[in-house]
Amino acid sequence: MKNQENHISSDSTNWTVLLILLILTTISILAIKIHLGSFTVALALIIASVKVTIVLTYFMHLKFENTLLRLMVGGVFLLFAIVIAITFIDYYFR
Amino acid sequence: MSSTEHSELIDSDTGKMGMWLFLFTELFLFGGLFIVYAVMRSKYAEDFHHAALELNAFIGATNTVVLLVSSMTVAMSLTAIQQNRANKAIGLIFITLILAGVFMVNKYFEWGHKLDLHLYPGSDVMRTLPHGEIMFFGLYFMMTGLHALHVIIGGILLTVVIFKIKSGKVHQGHYLLQENGALYWHLVDLIWIFLFPLLYLIT
Numbered sequence: 001m002k003n004q005e006n007h008i009s010s011d012s013t014n015w016t017v018l019l020i021l022l023i024l025t026t027i028s029i030l031a032i033k034i035h036l037g038s039f040t041v042a043l044a045l046i047i048a049s050v051k052v053t054i055v056l057t058y059f060m061h062l063k064f065e066n067t068l069l070r071l072m073v074g075g076v077f078l079l080f081a082i083v084i085a086i087t088f089i090d091y092y093f094r
Numbered sequence: 095m096s097s098t099e100h101s102e103l104i105d106s107d108t109g110k111m112g113m114w115l116f117l118f119t120e121l122f123l124f125g126g127l128f129i130v131y132a133v134m135r136s137k138y139a140e141d142f143h144h145a146a147l148e149l150n151a152f153i154g155a156t157n158t159v160v161l162l163v164s165s166m167t168v169a170m171s172l173t174a175i176q177q178n179r180a181n182k183a184i185g186l187i188f189i190t191l192i193l194a195g196v197f198m199v200n201k202y203f204e205w206g207h208k209l210d211l212h213l214y215p216g217s218d219v220m221r222t223l224p225h226g227e228i229m230f231f232g233l234y235f236m237m238t239g240l241h242a243l244h245v246i247i248g249g250i251l252l253t254v255v256i257f258k259i260k261s262g263k264v265h266q267g268h269y270l271l272q273e274n275g276a277l278y279w280h281l282v283d284l285i286w287i288f289l290f291p292l293l294y295l296i297t
Contacts, residue, residue: 006176006273008173009172010173011170014166014173017169018165018166021162022162025158025162028291032291032295032296032297044291044295045288047291048287048290051287055165055284056284059165059166069111069114072118076118080121080122083125084128084129088132
């Protein structure tokens with residue numbers, strides 16, 4: 001019987017990650033109440049991106065995956081960012 | 095390592111990569127809606143601001159916490175199966191399912207309230223609203239609805255995983271199905287992490 005070879009995350013790591021995610025959520029909710037003008041949207045999206053990165057890295061174990069998979073995930077998010085950028089370039093300059 | 099062992103290892107690696115490829119398509123499914131939201135928001139900033147005030151940020155925040163905790167419990171269930179603690183794994187997935195249920199009940203009350211106010215696509219009230227607000231509510235129902243559908247599918251997938259652990263098909267040596275089920279569940283969480291600020295927080 002062969003075992004799948006994977007990194008095992010400890011329960012304490014998972015708790016820590018959850019705690020950080022909850023703190024970021026709280027910051028996100030509180031930051032909305034401060035009027036930062038157009039920066040409000042940017043700040044909310046930056047915090048969300050940090051949270052997503054943490055979930056991908058720790059809960060989805062990307063930190064412990066092989067380089068190919070990490071490159072694929074990075075590449076897809078880059079592609080998505082390019083699609084959004086091109087959409088807005090098209091939208092503002094047509 | 096014998097050749098059979100080697101091929102099984104490759105199988106679990108490729109199986110996981112297949113799941114990631116599927117998750118990429120999911121990302122672009124929601125990504126398309128995010129782009130529509132972004133363009134419409136910049137076009138109808140005033141209407142979006144007004145319509146977003148209708149949403150209950152408290153329910154949104156509650157569901158965010160519920161999904162984050164459920165993401166952790168499903169990650170912990172994977173740790174448990176890797177440590178050959180099947181009962182703990184089943185228990186943790188069960189907690190995840192309960193949290194999924196809590197999420198859906200919250201969604202039921204949230205949508206129910208909107209329906210009571212006749213705020214749904216094609217309703218008499220909706221027709222009197224400015225064009226941008228109609229767009230906002232259309233996107234709100236489409237995005238949260240598609241997301242809720244994923245919560246239901248994820249719940250079904252994790253239920254299957256519980257039965258497979260019970261029947262011994264998923265165990266310490268072979269847990270690809272549970273791993274992929276967990277990845278799917280994390281994706282549901284990822285999408286919500288963006289939906290929550292975009293729909294509920296930014297007004």
